[in-house]
Amino acid sequence: DAMVIQNPRYQVTQFGKPVTLSCSQTLNHNVMYWYQQKSSQAPKLLFHYYDKDFNNEADTPDNFQSRRPNTSFCFLDIRSPGLGDAAMYLCATSRGTSGGETQYFGPGTRLLVL
Amino acid sequence: QKEVEQDPGPLSVPEGAIVSLNCTYSNSAFQYFMWYRQYSRKGPELLMYTYSSGNKEDGRFTAQVDKSSKYISLFIRDSQPSDSATYLCAMSAGRGSTLGRLYFGRGTQLTVWP
Numbered sequence: 525d526a527m528v529i530q531n532p533r534y535q536v537t538q539f540g541k542p543v544t545l546s547c548s549q550t551l552n553h554n555v556m557y558w559y560q561q562k563s564s565q566a567p568k569l570l571f572h573y574y575d576k577d578f579n580n581e582a583d584t585p586d587n588f589q590s591r592r593p594n595t596s597f598c599f600l601d602i603r604s605p606g607l608g609d610a611a612m613y614l615c616a617t618s619r620g621t622s623g624g625e626t627q628y629f630g631p632g633t634r635l636l637v638l
Numbered sequence: 639q640k641e642v643e644q645d646p647g648p649l650s651v652p653e654g655a656i657v658s659l660n661c662t663y664s665n666s667a668f669q670y671f672m673w674y675r676q677y678s679r680k681g682p683e684l685l686m687y688t689y690s691s692g693n694k695e696d697g698r699f700t701a702q703v704d705k706s707s708k709y710i711s712l713f714i715r716d717s718q719p720s721d722s723a724t725y726l727c728a729m730s731a732g733r734g735s736t737l738g739r740l741y742f743g744r745g746t747q748l749t750v751w752p
Contacts (some may be wrong), residue, residue, distance in 0.1 A: 529682075545723070562745075564646055564744060566642070566684070566715065566742035566743060566744045566745065567726075567742050569739065603731060614681050614682070616681075623670055623730045624670040624689065624730060625730075626672075627684075628684070629674075629681035629682045629683065630681050631680050632681045634679065
């Protein structure tokens with residue numbers, strides 16, 4: 525089945541220790557998104573890639589970076605995690621970015637910062 | 639004012655009850671309306687998708703959109719314990735928009751008890 529896969533499902537890191545979260549997709553979609561979701565809050569868009577074009581949200585901290593080496597894979601790098609970065613990180617994909625495009629989500633990676 | 643408002647609940651109902659979940663929004667440019675279901679510690683999955691005003695039915699689920707009131711609803715008939723999840727409304731602007739950004743509500747936590 526075509527799907528969005530995230531690894532690991534749970535990640536524990538130490539305060540200030542860089543961490544990388546992984547997302548892969550078999551849908552062959554052009555767009556890949558990273559969202560941050562804190563408890564009982566709406567998912568917050570961090571950035572997205574349309575093919576190789578990177579689009580950062582204005583309020584995404586510099587501490588968050590992303591890489592997309594190919595169509596299938598996208599990574600979220602947190603350079604120096606703080607306690608406030610503990611959250612569920614969701615990867616999503618869509619065919620395009622026009623209004624009405626359905627986004628398909630992965631299962632998420634839950635990040636804990638000690 | 640947030641773009642999308644959704645009562646977080648929690649909402650607790652007995653099995654077999656009719657559940658009504660709602661969102662209001664402020665941006666009249668929204669044309670596409672979605673409901674995602676998110677089980678605990680999982681990613682959101684698309685449940686219902688509607689365009690513009692009107693009703694859409696899929697099994698026990700009915701989505702309603704009233705653009706004049708900027709109000710959307712999801713009804714669940716004959717609710718089951720397996721419906722226990724967080725329900726997120728999401729919406730996006732028309733196809734002319736440069737980014738089909740999804741604007742999410744914060745989700746309503748639903749528990750259906752046997």
